[in-house]
Amino acid sequence: MHLETVEPAITSADDPREFAATLSAMYDAKMSGSRMPAHPRTVISESWARAADAGVDPDCGSDDDPLSFTAVQQRRADSGLAGSLDTIVGGLGALITDSDNLVIVADASGHVLWRAGEHRALRRADRLKFSEGASWAERQVGTNAIGTALAARRPVQVFSAEHFVRSHHAWTCTAAPIRDPRTGELLGVVDVSGPAPSIHPATLALVNSVALLTEARLREDHRSQLDLLRSVGAPIVSRVGQPAMVVDQHGWVAAVNQLPAVQRIAVTRPFAAGRSVIGTLGLCDVEPLPGGWLLRTADDGPRERKVVVSVTTAPDGTASVHVDSGAAAWTFRPSPRHLQIIGLLAEHPGGLTAAELATNLFGSPDQTVSARAEMSRLRRHLRELLASSPYRFIDAVEVRLPTP
Structure with missing residues (x-):
């Protein structure tokens, strides 16, 4: 303070x-x-x-x-x-x-x-x-x-x-x-x-x-968010079998295993799924988690892992979205509007501007405020998997939609 x-x-x-x-x-x-x-x-x-x-x-x-x-x-x-x-x-x-x-x-x-x-x-x-x-x-x-x-x-x-x-x-x-x-x-x-x-x-x-x-x-809100991330990340780092830590998007550490205990690591650019050099940790495999990132020290071999976002539909018509990052997995039930957005972004891997998204969702490019609000709500579930300007899934994501 x-x-x-x-x-x-x-x-x-x-x-x-x-x-x-x-x-x-x-x-x-x-x-x-x-x-x-x-x-x-x-x-x-x-x-x-x-x-x-x-x-x-x-x-x-x-x-x-x-x-x-x-x-x-x-x-x-x-x-x-x-x-x-x-x-x-x-x-x-x-x-x-x-x-x-x-x-x-x-x-x-x-x-x-x-x-x-x-x-x-x-x-x-x-x-x-x-x-x-x-x-x-x-x-x-x-x-x-x-x-x-x-x-x-x-x-x-x-x-x-x-x-x-x-x-x-x-x-x-x-x-x-x-x-x-x-x-x-x-x-x-x-x-x-x-x-x-x-x-x-x-x-x-x-x-x-x-x-x-x-x-x-x-x-205090940040502490609560870190506690929630810790509840997800602590079991993961304890079983990965190699040096690893879980951090939020600003580098604050929620859980750590076989690495020095620190409060925060330096973040010079936004995290992205894949393999990159992370400060003093060196070369790391970076995987998204709900609300943060798993960083584990990389071995010498090549590694390319996709984050799979799967949409399934139950017999009663209820849709579910399952996210598997390799290290963690989570499921949520999307609203019809969010299900529509996931489908649109899967169809347009290059991304959609706010005006283009508004046109697809509401029939008018002037409804950008509503489109951005829907994207903000969808981020609560997909967070680090979504990029903006234009809106799109990050490159490491593979979206699997139900077969028509």
């Missing part, structure tokens, strides 16, 4: 209106090249410099269009934060109830993915293009809590004329980054924004606490 020192934009002893006037005079002097009556905080001066280097217009910012609805939906699914919304909004609910404040969740690129707040606050934000799909990265709108928290990788509060773009001076915003506990990489930020006079120094500590709580919940 990251315990950064938080630095509010204002102290409880400061008068917000007087301080805003001081910041405004400082900002005007900076933008005109005059001598400033005071100097901004380091986090703000560094952000102003980045914004100027990026060519941000201090009068109007960027005119970039927001992401499409479909793109926002996809980013929400890929963000890793969708399951944390209740934690975030619940932890900050008191700040938006009967107020003009908003809670914003943005991804690691600074694009707004979710908003929560009263209708009047949402309408006010819309006038500033502070809506879903809009980019609030520094290179687009200059200094602001979302973009600056991402750039500085720390909690940030930005008040009034500390914003680089003039139209944002009526606002105050407070944001803290959320990191992926599995990799340490940024997942995004949580932000509270509202009218400048509503600023409070305690808001920064609260927003940071919610970000840390979100990371803690994500860490």
Whole structure:
């Protein structure tokens, strides 16, 4: 857990209106090249410099269009934060109830993915293009809590004329980054924004606490996933008869046999079924498991093993999918839609784009959101066996369908 020192934009002893006037005079002097009556905080001066280097217009910012609805939906699914919304909004609910404040969740690129707040606050934000799909990265709108928290990788509060773009001076915003506990990489930020006079120094500590709580919940979810993988992998590595370990997609170790016990192995590229060199383990045979991978040190002989995905139909018409990776096997019952997807991907080994899949499933290329949602649900069963862009089975998979 990251315990950064938080630095509010204002102290409880400061008068917000007087301080805003001081910041405004400082900002005007900076933008005109005059001598400033005071100097901004380091986090703000560094952000102003980045914004100027990026060519941000201090009068109007960027005119970039927001992401499409479909793109926002996809980013929400890929963000890793969708399951944390209740934690975030619940932890900050008191700040938006009967107020003009908003809670914003943005991804690691600074694009707004979710908003929560009263209708009047949402309408006010819309006038500033502070809506879903809009980019609030520094290179687009200059200094602001979302973009600056991402750039500085720390909690940030930005008040009034500390914003680089003039139209944002009526606002105050407070944001803290959320990191992926599995990799340490940024997942995004949580932000509270509202009218400048509503600023409070305690808001920064609260927003940071919610970000840390979100990371803690994500860490606990990861532990649960590792425990589940361990229940599958431990019996497998104990009987393979050679050095082996079971890891998740990020290299966290769930089970090990005849190899040094470590928490995690370095992952420089995504795992793929077959034979490849894996860090300090050397040449390994890599096989997919439900939720992870089996790595076993390779012998000198050639080895080519297919992962077999077999679809069978019972006399009553019920379909089952059996997966045999050689080291492990599992079975699940697909929905009719998932059975259709498996058949389509088997017919198109080169893969299908989201639009092509939507056309086959729903008769329209515009239904990509629904197609991606179905693929996301199918991944719960097939996980590492499915690739994307385009959607397809990985090369090591052989699909066997019932004979017509």
